[in-house]
Amino acid sequence: MKDTIIIGGGPAGMSAAIYLRRFRKDVTVIMKDCGALGKTEVVENYYGFNTIGGCELVKNGIEQAKKLGVEIIEDEVINLSFDGNYVVKTSNNEYISKTVLLATGSNRSKLRVKGFEEYVGSGISFCAICDGFFYKNKKIAIIGNGKYMEEELNVLKQYTNDILIFTNDTKIEVDVDFPVINSLIVELQGNEKLEKIITKDNEYFVDGIFVAMGTASASDFATKMGAEVSGNKIVVNAEHQTNIPGLYAAGDCIGGLLQISKAVSDGAVAATSINKYLRSLS
Amino acid sequence: MKDTIIIGGGPAGMSAAIYLRRFRKDVTVIMKDCGALGKTEVVENYYGFNTIGGCELVKNGIEQAKKLGVEIIEDEVINLSFDGNYVVKTSNNEYISKTVLLATGSNRSKLRVKGFEEYVGSGISFCAICDGFFYKNKKIAIIGNGKYMEEELNVLKQYTNDILIFTNDTKIEVDVDFPVINSLIVELQGNEKLEKIITKDNEYFVDGIFVAMGTASASDFATKMGAEVSGNKIVVNAEHQTNIPGLYAAGDCIGGLLQISKAVSDGAVAATSINKYLRSLS
Numbered sequence: 205m206k207d208t209i210i211i212g213g214g215p216a217g218m219s220a221a222i223y224l225r226r227f228r229k230d231v232t233v234i235m236k237d238c239g240a241l242g243k244t245e246v247v248e249n250y251y252g253f254n255t256i257g258g259c260e261l262v263k264n265g266i267e268q269a270k271k272l273g274v275e276i277i278e279d280e281v282i283n284l285s286f287d288g289n290y291v292v293k294t295s296n297n298e299y300i301s302k303t304v305l306l307a308t309g310s311n312r313s314k315l316r317v318k319g320f321e322e323y324v325g326s327g328i329s330f331c332a333i334c335d336g337f338f339y340k341n342k343k344i345a346i347i348g349n350g351k352y353m354e355e356e357l358n359v360l361k362q363y364t365n366d367i368l369i370f371t372n373d374t375k376i377e378v379d380v381d382f383p384v385i386n387s388l389i390v391e392l393q394g395n396e397k398l399e400k401i402i403t404k405d406n407e408y409f410v411d412g413i414f415v416a417m418g419t420a421s422a423s424d425f426a427t428k429m430g431a432e433v434s435g436n437k438i439v440v441n442a443e444h445q446t447n448i449p450g451l452y453a454a455g456d457c458i459g460g461l462l463q464i465s466k467a468v469s470d471g472a473v474a475a476t477s478i479n480k481y482l483r484s485l486s
Numbered sequence: 487m488k489d490t491i492i493i494g495g496g497p498a499g500m501s502a503a504i505y506l507r508r509f510r511k512d513v514t515v516i517m518k519d520c521g522a523l524g525k526t527e528v529v530e531n532y533y534g535f536n537t538i539g540g541c542e543l544v545k546n547g548i549e550q551a552k553k554l555g556v557e558i559i560e561d562e563v564i565n566l567s568f569d570g571n572y573v574v575k576t577s578n579n580e581y582i583s584k585t586v587l588l589a590t591g592s593n594r595s596k597l598r599v600k601g602f603e604e605y606v607g608s609g610i611s612f613c614a615i616c617d618g619f620f621y622k623n624k625k626i627a628i629i630g631n632g633k634y635m636e637e638e639l640n641v642l643k644q645y646t647n648d649i650l651i652f653t654n655d656t657k658i659e660v661d662v663d664f665p666v667i668n669s670l671i672v673e674l675q676g677n678e679k680l681e682k683i684i685t686k687d688n689e690y691f692v693d694g695i696f697v698a699m700g701t702a703s704a705s706d707f708a709t710k711m712g713a714e715v716s717g718n719k720i721v722v723n724a725e726h727q728t729n730i731p732g733l734y735a736a737g738d739c740i741g742g743l744l745q746i747s748k749a750v751s752d753g754a755v756a757a758t759s760i761n762k763y764l765r766s767l768s
Contacts, residue, residue, distance in 0.1 A: 219533040219747060226531055249508055251501040251750040252535065252546045254553060264534045271536060461755055465501060468533040469751030473743055 206230050206301040207482055209292050211281050211425065214239045215464045216455025217307030218265035218274075219471030220478070225272040227479040232275040232301070234294060236419060238262045239309045240456065241464070250464045261464070282355040284425040290450065295351045302485060303450040303478050306422035306438060307471065310456035315347065315372070315415065319392030327398025328413045331427045332359035339363055339412050345370055345401055347389070348416035354378040356416040368408060370401065372417070422457035434459075443477035444470060452478055488512050488583040489764055491574045493563050493707065496521045497746045498737025499589035500547035500556075501753030502760070507554040509761040514557040514583070516576060518701060520544045521591045522738065523746070532746045543746070564637040566707040572732065577633045584767060585732040585760050588704035588720060589753065592738035597629065597654070597697065601674030609680025610695045613709045614641035621645055621694050627652055627683055629671070630698035636660040638698040650690060652683065654699070704739035716741075725759035726752060734760055 208224055210217045213235025224231040241247075244258030253261070266276060283293035290304045314320065320328070329335040340363045346353060349371040357380065360367060369380055373388040387403035392413070394400060401408045423436045431446040432439040437459035444452050454470035456462045490506055492499045495517025506513040523529075526540030535543070548558060565575040566586065574581045596602065602610070611617040622645045628635060631653040639662065642649060651662055655670040669685035674695070676682060683690045705718045713728035714721040719741035726734050736752035738744050 215533055222531055222533065248550075248554075249504050249754070250534065251497055251504065251550070251753070252532065252538070252543055254546070254550050256534070261534055264536070268530075268534070268536050272530075461751075461758060463751075463754050465747070465750040465754045468747040469743075469745075471533070472531070472745050472747045476743060 205289065206232050206299065208232075208303045208305060208478055209234060209290065209299055209301040210305045210307055211235075211284070211292070212239070212307035212309060212422070212455070212457075213266065213276065214241055214262060214307065214309060214455060214467065215265065216457075216467035216471040216474075217305065218262075218269050219468040220305050220307065220454055220475040221269045221274045221471075222265075222272060223472050223475030224478060225269065225274045227475070229479065229482065232277060232299065233269065234277045234279055234281055234292065234299070236278065236280055247464060280351055280419050281425070282352045282420065284428060286429065286448075293355070302482060303452065305474055305478065306425055306451070306453040306457055307455045307467075307474075308419075308422040308425075308457060310421075310436070310459075310462060315389060315392075315417075317389055317391055319394070319398075323392055323394060323398040323413075326396065327394060327411070328392075328415060330415050330424055332356040332414055332416075333428050335412075335414075336360050336363045342366065342411035343409070344368075344412045344414060345408065345410045346414045346416055347372055348418070349374045350377045350418070352418070352420050353416040354380065356414055357382070360414060368410065370403075422453060426451070426453065426457075442473075443480075444474035445477060445481070450481065487571065488514050488581065490514070490585045490587060490760055491516060491572065491581055491583040492587045492589055493517075493566070493574070494521070494589035494591060494704070494737070494739075495548065495558065496523055496544060496589065496591060496737060496749065497547065498739075498749035498753040498756075499587065500544075500551050501750040502587050502589065502736055502757040503551045503556045503753075504547075504554060505754050505757030506760060507551065507556045509757070511761065511764065514559060514581065515551065516559045516561055516563055516574065516581075518560065518562055522593070529746065562633055562701050563707070564634045564702065566710060568711065568730075575637070584764060585734065587753075587756055587760065588707055588733070588735040588739055589737045589749075589756075590701075590704040590707075590739060592718070592741075592744060593703060597671060597674075597699075599671055599673055601676070601680075605674055605676060605680040605695075608678065609676060609693070610674075610697060612697050612706055614638040614696055614698075615710050617694075617696075618642050618645045624648065624693035625691070626650075626694045626696060627690065627692045628696045628698055629654055630700070631656045632659045632700070634700070634702050635698040636662065638696055639664070642696060650692065652685075704735060708733070708735065708739075724755075725762075726756035727759060727763070732763065 207229040238259040241258035279294040438453040455467035489511040520541040523540035561576040720735040737749035
């Protein structure tokens with residue numbers, strides 16, 4: 205049983221890990237890659253560094269945390285649940301912990317097609333466990349191609365057998381028992397509610413779409429846990445705790461200034477309050 | 487006329503300077519030394535650095551800011567006022583600006599003697615311009631030895647000629663026309679209000695004490711400007727603005743986590759809102 209699992213190894217997550225480790229906590233960071241900073245060639249506004257590459261900074265952080273004894277696992281988190289403790293399911297394993305810090309950045313997978321924004325909440329969902337029930341025996345689409353899609357699919361098939369998988373012009377990476385449509389999605393149509401997916405080659409009538417592209421975002425996990433979310437930002441208090449005890453969030457996923465410095469500070473603040481919370485448990 | 491003068495060149499002030507300069511603002515940092523970080527031999531919890539010396543980090547920040555074109559002045563700020571613009575008076579000069587960021591850290595000069603905390607607000611003041619009036623023709627003491635003390639003395643002598651200067655076992659650094667007592671202060675006594683200063687060698691009856699030891703702190707300046715202060719912390723909103731338009735504060739002087747990461751983030755947030763404010767002026 206770990207004290208804290210941190211999902212995301214960017215500035216927010218790793219800063220929190222460094223603090224928690226210094227508080228002598230058993231902390232594990234699960235991360236995939238350099239995240240948003242991987243796309244940042246040069247950072248010049250983070251105090252202390254004249255110039256540093258985005259991914260280089262992330263690697264510095266990993267080094268720094270490892271040196272202190274933080275466990276770092278390269279894996280994709282595909283589910284988060286709570287059964288008295290937090291259960292973090294990855295592509296390859298499952299981990300349990302007393303607390304979880306969400307720090308996966310701000311990118312919620314979006315479809316950049318006409319009609320998408322319009323039908324979010326009116327036929328488009330980001331959370332199978334939250335909304336699957338509303339589609340009992342209905343015709344649904346799930347958009348995605350990897351482990352996270354598979355995880356959501358496993359939930360959805362408890363409610364209906366009428367499922368189409370749209371990979372949106374990408375290659376499917378998992379084995380599935382449902383029809384797979386590879387074609388590029390070009391538009392979503394409907395009236396009050398979503399009704400139709402139009403691809404480059406065809407059109408498909410559906411009652412709902414579940415989006416599970418790429419990896420799950422922090423707000424996806426927060427939503428699954430019943431935590432308050434505003435837009436795609438997780439709502440936290442001044443101590444960076446969500447409304448769910450033991451569940452914290454830091455960095456871009458809670459909004460505010462989307463800057464390294466702010467993420468690093470978020471991590472420090474979250475770690476300090478996680479430490480306080482852990483003390484209250486014992 | 488400068489866009490912004492930043493008082494203090496630690497992580498909060500310099501981070502703000504870096505951001506403001508990148509917003510193409512004319513920004514000047516006035517600083518004295520490495521501040522609290524000068525006393526920190528090794529920093530290991532600031533994201534991105536395995537290990538770095540406190541003063542080394544401050545010097546990195548100075549380099550980084552200079553490279554971007556931030557003007558850095560080594561001087562002591564002894565007064566802050568507003569006459570339509572902000573007027574920042576230093577030991578050697580005077581500067582005017584549209585906005586000011588206070589980032590001098592958290593240390594308010596205190597006398598570590600018996601009775602001190604008890605009489606703050608009941609005979610002990612930190613602000614000549616705020617409280618001098620209440621001591622018209624009364625007998626007062628001013629504690630300090632340098633330029634800042636001299637500046638406060640210049641205000642106080644408009645109200646009374648009965649002034650004693652206590653250097654508290656330090657050497658006086660300025661020329662003054664009032665009696666100077668060099669002896670170490672050992673206790674302050676009184677009843678409802680402060681009445682007496684006891685030194686190693688003698689005792690002195692006074693109606694009030696003005697503290698102006700060392701350099702003025704951010705909260706001293708905030709108090710002078712009429713900004714809201716709670717304890718010795720400056721009260722700011724989420725944008726790091728005080729209740730005085732154009733006056734901002736960041737870092738340890740606003741409280742919260744007294745950590746580099748939080749100070750750096752404060753600086754970025756303050757700079758972003760100063761930039762917005764400057765845009766609203768033009």
